[in-house]
Amino acid sequence: MPFNGAGPQGSASVSVHAKLLDLLGRSIVRGELQPGDPLPNADDWSAAHGVSRTALREVIKVLAGKGMVEARPKTGTRIRARTDWNFLDPDILAWRYGPKTTFEEAQSLFELRRAIEPSAGAIAAQRATKEQIATLEKIYEKMERFADDNERFAEADLEFHQSILHMTGNELFGSLASLTATAMLISFKLSDDNPYGQRPSLPLHWGVYEAIAQRDPEAARSRLIELLDLAEEDVNRSLAARKARGR
Template sequence: MSLHAKLLDQLGQSIVRGDLAPGDPLPNADDWSAAHGVSRTVLREVIKVLAGKGMVEARPKVGTRIRQRSDWNFLDPDVLAWRYGATARFEDARSLFELRRAIEPMAVALAADRAGEAEVAQLEELYARMEHYVDDNERFAQADLAFHQAILRMTGNELFGSLAALTETAMLISFRLSDDNPYGQRPSLPIHKRICDCIARHDPSGARDALVELLDRAEADVSRSIAARRKSDG
């Protein structure tokens, strides 16, 4: 990871955690640069990125300050990752799945209506990879992610396609939050197969219902994992 990326990650997480509250000024540039071993140029570039995410603003004679949370772009993949970085609450998980439910059921219905033979074949191949790697969490997650991103592209709507990075972050967070699921990934395979089959036979309603069921199951797994971690932490 580059110095720029490391500093961006550190500062972004610090803001999201509340170490720096809305209205607070950013640390003195010279002190911050010296503490993190980066140049002022790198720091300025990081601040520009944070400003683009709505997290900070620079004003003449005032300096750079943290903006109100209502101004932040919570749909930005980095902000999503920082928000769910170290810990997560039930409320966080619910927000994450509310976001996915707002996007994916409609996308899968459109995919079922519009998918061509080549796209269906690609989705079936991705499902086969998930089935093959069902006991390998990392490789299963890669295939599962590709499966869901393929559905977004199959809508034929470029706006949905542009949501791939957003849903990627949301899914990776979901995987991380439920990686200790004692039931593993096998229970999700039949639902993924149903989604695939519904798309192949151009059944938008069936595909949407299966996708909602998949999200319900995934949210339950995440909530169960969060509860178990709370219990183990005492």
């Protein structure tokens, strides 16, 4: 499906742009292209993937904005050192985690969530409005209804955690919603074969709700940590099972 970079972009062209960005981004994150390596020849990539040079240039601009590539006179566009990458970028997070995720990478993901969510819960317990607390209870009830439907439970679970960020009343925390959403979606994918299902997490989610409703910051903080500990155990269990199947 060729893409003409000129003129307005329809959904098809946007899709091709996204696919090319995903393909090139994953290649860099997986180490198929190493720091210091030049990007593939533009003409070759354009021909191989049926896109225009204009589309490829736009993808490179996006990657440059994430700190992954840089263009220099005479040397062209090259991969930057990993220390220059914005690892909090949702795309880079998504590219980093997949079927070959290691225990160490999963640990990094949960360290990030622990640095954000328990503090947000504590602040939410102090600042949330009655209306926000009522909404959180309704979201929990949705999670309870869909406890045996992984996909719909994941949607409600994501809504629960993102609501807590917004309940802080702090716009900076609110801006982290897309970051934690990506982290949570990765967690769900890594533990999608959890034999225990979603029900074991319900009492802990209810505990978080109760702590916020009762205006107890420390309880909200500790219960969110417990919840994240359980989620990490589920992910590690799934990773261990995948590793055993791969032997």
